Amino acid sequence: MKHRSRGFPGELKGNDTSRGNARSTCELVSSLRAMEGGHTMSYRPEFRNSGQLEVAMRFFAFLIFALAVLVAPAALAQKEEVPKSIAGSVGGALGWAEKGFLGVAEAMPEEKYSYIPTQGNFDGVRSFGEQVKHVACAQFAFFNEIEGKTPPEHCEKGGPSKAKTKAELLQYLRDSFEYGDKVLATINAQNAVDRVEGPYAGPNTKLGMAMAALWHVTDHFGQLVVYLRLNGIVPPITQQYPLKVR
Numbered sequence: 001m002k003h004r005s006r007g008f009p010g011e012l013k014g015n016d017t018s019r020g021n022a023r024s025t026c027e028l029v030s031s032l033r034a035m036e037g038g039h040t041m042s043y044r045p046e047f048r049n050s051g052q053l054e055v056a057m058r059f060f061a062f063l064i065f066a067l068a069v070l071v072a073p074a075a076l077a078q079k080e081e082v083p084k085s086i087a088g089s090v091g092g093a094l095g096w097a098e099k100g101f102l103g104v105a106e107a108m109p110e111e112k113y114s115y116i117p118t119q120g121n122f123d124g125v126r127s128f129g130e131q132v133k134h135v136a137c138a139q140f141a142f143f144n145e146i147e148g149k150t151p152p153e154h155c156e157k158g159g160p161s162k163a164k165t166k167a168e169l170l171q172y173l174r175d176s177f178e179y180g181d182k183v184l185a186t187i188n189a190q191n192a193v194d195r196v197e198g199p200y201a202g203p204n205t206k207l208g209m210a211m212a213a214l215w216h217v218t219d220h221f222g223q224l225v226v227y228l229r230l231n232g233i234v235p236p237i238t239q240q241y242p243l244k245v246r
Contacts (some may be wrong), residue, residue: 087187090210096182097217098177103236104224105132105173110166117230132169133158135220138200139176142213143183145198146206155200177188184210 083089108115113129116122126134135160143150152159163172192207201212225235 015056017176031214086189086192086207087185089206090187090207090214091181091184094181094210094214094217097180097214097221099233101135101217101224102170102173102177102235104221104228105170107233107236108166108224108231112231113166113169115227115231117227120228125223128224129164129166130158131220131224131227132173133161133163135177135217136163136173137161137168138216139180140215141198141200142209142216143180145196145202145204146183146187146209148196151198151200180213 065243083092104226108128113127113132115128116125135157137152138226141155143153152161154160161172163169187206187210193205196202196204198204198209201209204212221223228235
């Protein structure tokens with residue numbers, strides 16, 4: 001029984017013989033070498049039959065496919081930007097937290113800023129307005145310490161700020177976030193683990209203090225979400241990015 005030879009990348013059909021297939025392959029290789037030598041403008045390979053043309057077409061199709069597989073992932077990866085610094089990495093998450101907290105502070109009506117939940121065990125908790133003031137004071141305190149400055153006293157009681165109305169408290173909050181963002185931008189690979197002293201989350205490192213500030217905002221955001229929902233208000237960030245869990 002005669003063994004049937006196979007061509008590359010597919011089996012040749014028609015009246016090709018093994019010798020003809022070998023000659024076709026050699027001519028194809030010669031054509032490729034000629035193109036590599038810079039003769040692509042003047043050299044045009046001639047194909048004596050359809051079998052040779054089929055081999056060439058399949059070979060070039062394979063090359064194009066291989067290039068697409070190798071190049072496409074790299075091109076897609078370049079579109080996804082990620083932070084390239086410590087400050088940028090922390091700043092992204094801190095920015096989301098600040099946006100969420102500011103959203104709930106703005107959503108609560110001014111007449112409800114004195115609201116304290118009574119459903120459940122809420123003995124000794126802050127009013128809604130006191131929560132906002134506490135977060136603003138603490139944000140100044142954390143980043144004062146990163147800069148080596150003296151932080152405001154008694155942020156647990158609201159601190160020294162005279163802000164009382166909703167408008168005043170919101171401005172105090174925005175100022176604290178803006179200040180914190182500016183100080184965060186000074187943290188880099190060279191000073192991230194420099195020691196920081198202070199009564200708020202200290203002793204710590206500069207990076208550790210920034211992370212404490214991030215945690216603190218998210219902690220009180222979660223508390224104020226409860227305040228809002230007990231008053232029939234859906235947090236703005238939830239309205240913007242609804243999630244169907246059922």
